[in-house]
Each structure stands twice: as structure tokens, then as C-alpha cells.
Amino acid sequence: MRTDIVHIGAGELTYEIRNIVNVGEKLQKLGVPVNWENIGDPIAKGEDIPSWMKEIVVEAVRDNATYGYSPTKGILTTREYIAEQVNSRGGTQIDSGDIIFFNGLGDAISKVFGFLKRTARVIVPTPSYTTHSSAEAAHAGDRPVTYILDPNHYWYPDLEDIENHIKYNPAVAGILIINPDNPTGAVYPEHILRDIVKIAEKNDLFIICDEVYQNMTYNGTRAVPLCTIIGDRVPAICMRGISKEMPWPGSRCGWIEVYNGHRDPMFEKYINSIVNAKMVEVCSTTLPQTVLPRIQSHPEYHAYLEERIRRYEWCSNVAYDILKDVKGLLVNRTNGAFYMSAAFINGTLNHRQSLPIENEDVRKSVAELVSGPDVSPDKRFVYYLLASTGVCVVPLSSFATDLQGFRITLLEQDKERFIGIFKTIAASIKAYIESA
Ligand SMILES: Cc1ncc(COP(=O)(O)O)c(C=O)c1O
Numbered sequence: 116m117r118t119d120i121v122h123i124g125a126g127e128l129t130y131e132i133r134n135i136v137n138v139g140e141k142l143q144k145l146g147v148p149v150n151w152e153n154i155g156d157p158i159a160k161g162e163d164i165p166s167w168m169k170e171i172v173v174e175a176v177r178d179n180a181t182y183g184y185s186p187t188k189g190i191l192t193t194r195e196y197i198a199e200q201v202n203s204r205g206g207t208q209i210d211s212g213d214i215i216f217f218n219g220l221g222d223a224i225s226k227v228f229g230f231l232k233r234t235a236r237v238i239v240p241t242p243s244y245t246t247h248s249s250a251e252a253a254h255a256g257d258r259p260v261t262y263i264l265d266p267n268h269y270w271y272p273d274l275e276d277i278e279n280h281i282k283y284n285p286a287v288a289g290i291l292i293i294n295p296d297n298p299t300g301a302v303y304p305e306h307i308l309r310d311i312v313k314i315a316e317k318n319d320l321f322i323i324c325d326e327v328y329q330n331m332t333y334n335g336t337r338a339v340p341l342c343t344i345i346g347d348r349v350p351a352i353c354m355r356g357i358s359k360e361m362p363w364p365g366s367r368c369g370w371i372e373v374y375n376g377h378r379d380p381m382f383e384k385y386i387n388s389i390v391n392a393k394m395v396e397v398c399s400t401t402l403p404q405t406v407l408p409r410i411q412s413h414p415e416y417h418a419y420l421e422e423r424i425r426r427y428e429w430c431s432n433v434a435y436d437i438l439k440d441v442k443g444l445l446v447n448r449t450n451g452a453f454y455m456s457a458a459f460i461n462g463t464l465n466h467r468q469s470l471p472i473e474n475e476d477v478r479k480s481v482a483e484l485v486s487g488p489d490v491s492p493d494k495r496f497v498y499y500l501l502a503s504t505g506v507c508v509v510p511l512s513s514f515a516t517d518l519q520g521f522r523i524t525l526l527e528q529d530k531e532r533f534i535g536i537f538k539t540i541a542a543s544i545k546a547y548i549e550s551a
Contacts, residue, residue, distance in 0.1 A: 131510060135153050155526070156362075188214065188390065189214065190401070206344065207343075207374045226392050227352060234255070239259050241263060245513065252515075267445070278314060289320050296452065301449075321351060321352070322350075329355065333424050352371050357369070361410060363403060371389075445520075465551060468495070496547055497521055509522045
């Protein structure tokens, strides 16, 4: 090429949650029966969509209007429905104009970070859901600016770390919160959220709060919505969607709610640039927006969601009970969403450890995979676990963190199989650590 065509942030775009699938598929071809515990897609893990929900979608499919474009910000009646829900919580008040639909939150995330000035940074958690950290890093063409989620303190945000980064890095313009969190499964107490809002106010920053798992909490916890504590001074973007809750990830439908959008002229201009970007693209998917209010206000919706939540609660406790006493591993009970992150205690892993692999081709293939210079210790463990047992998890170090560990989903529907998977992991960790 006569001129460099690669974007400055291209190297920052990684998504190990799907990369690991390439490795899994390769080993599957060699005969390894793979249990896919890597991706947060309830449908892929066998979630049955209730017939009343399908009926609503079928009815909408019969309506010609659902085949057309929708308004740039999204269907007005649906935005009015969402605004009413936000306002009924009694906190900050918004109207339909403060809501913008996207083709899934993935689209919202790439626009929200993509239209930030290159030199303005949003501090993101570490470990971090990669779509956020990669998009933020790619927009800046630099490594993400991160604050610690502390595995020794329920994976809660380290407020001192946030304050220090803000103090010593004037480029920080915003703070990202994911609550409930992916990949840790933590649900933050109200006082921590209030403290983050105070830090934002004191330093004239805005907040991005990803609440896609908002209504999926358990073990007696509740995710306090940002709209109830944001007050009227700090500009914020709240992200929600239907991928996880309904669940309908294939619909590609999510939206942002803008709080205190007129509070700061620069923030207002920034939000307008995001709307204009959507306008250039025309609009987002029409069908899921059409059915959203009908599905969420259906008399059976809450019971259906509740039943799923009780299942995740059961999984979170079984997983915790099996892994909590494994030597060398640091785990916290998951209280929201459907992921668990386990971290290895520093110094537990090395590059000599392995697990027995019967099939010679699989053994050779893994030996090749782990021989590269940049294979982190947890990636090595994950490859051996996959090849030896068929359990496919994601290395924790691929979530923008130096911590070594793994993330696993709590989506397996078959209870016996779920218990079996976690017992296999526990036994494999022991064998792996003892192997060298
Ligand atoms: C915290 C978080 N935000 C956003 C998304 C993306 O959601 P969507 O399917 O709407 O793109 C995910 C998906 O796993 C997620 O975990």
C-alpha cells in the first residue's frame, strides 16, 4: 500500500470470547467434545423462548410496518414507554428524546466511544467487558485507562484507584460502570455508585453506565439504577438492551438513555454527534423495537424472568461452593448477570504445567498453541482445560487485566451437567497446578 491504511487503534480490537471458539472448533474436529461455556448467549445454551413471546413476534411479523425503516432515534411509542419506566423510578426524569436505539449495545458502544474526541479518555474497569475496553482503546489508539475491580473485595471498584487515575490523568473525561458486571458477576452496593457519581461531579466528568443486566440479580442483591442516584448535575449515558433479559441477542437491539443531557453544552454537542452518526446510518432494527413494550408488559414476563433468575442463583451458589476451596484460586459468589470470574493467586501458574491429553493429534495441536512467546499463563491453562476435558472458558487476562484466571458462564441448563462441569474444572485446576 502506498499509504498506511491501518487505523491507529486497530491493534486494540480483540475479542477473546469469540477467538477461543476458533481453538475450540479446531480441537472439536480432532475429536474433543466441547462444552461451550465461553459466550453469554442464553439461546446458544438452550434457553426456550416461551410461546406467548413468540406469538407477539409472529403477530408483528405479519404487520408490513415492521419491515420498514424506523425513526433515527427509534420508534416513538417504544421510547415513550421506556421513558415512562425510567421516570416511574422517581429519580432523574427524561423524555422520549433522551432515548436513542442502536443495533445492539455493541453498536451503541462503538458509537459512544468512536465519537469521543481522540484525546478524551473514559476510564474503564479492569477486568473489563472487552467490547467496552477495546472500543475505548481503539478510539484513542492507545491502551485502555483502567480502574481496579478488586477480587479480594467482591470485585467492587477501587474508589481510590479511580480518584488517583483522574487526578494524574487530565485526559480522563468520563467513567464507565458496568452494573451488574461482566465478567465478574458483581452487583455494586448503592454507596459505591453514589461515591462514583460524587467523584464525577467533583471532577466535572460524565458517566457511562452499562445496565444491560439490571434486572438480573439474585442472592438478595439489587442493582440500583443510575437514574435513581445520578441527581441533576452529572451528565450520563445509561445503556440497556434486550439481548440478555428477554433474551434476544440476535435481534441486535439496545438503547441509550441520556441523563442530564442539557447540563453541559459540550456533552450536549457530543450526544448530538452520536444521534447524527445514527442518522447517517438511517436507523436501527425495527422489529424488536415494535414488540418490546408488548413483551415487557405481558402478564407472564416477570414470572418468566424470575424463573430464569432463580436458575442463575442456583448456578452461582453451586459454582461458588465447588470452586471456593480450590487451592490457588480466588473466587467470589456471582450476584448478577450470568458469569463467574475466578483469579489464580499470583505465582500459582507457570509455563511447565499441563493436563493429560489422550489423543496424540490434540496433544500436538495444544503443544503448538502454547509454544508462542505471548501465550499468557491463564491462556495456557484454558487451552489445556479445553483439550483435556472439553470445557471451553475464556482466559481472564483477555478482559483487559493482568490478573490470571478465567471467566465461565452460568448458563448450562442441565443441572447434573452443570455440577459435572464445575467439578471437572476444580479437579483439573488441582491436577494442573500439581503437574509442575
Ligand atoms: C456488559 C455488556 N454490555 C453489552 C453487551 C452487548 O450487548 P448487545 O447484544 O446488545 O450488543 C454485553 C454482551 O455480552 C455485555 O455483557
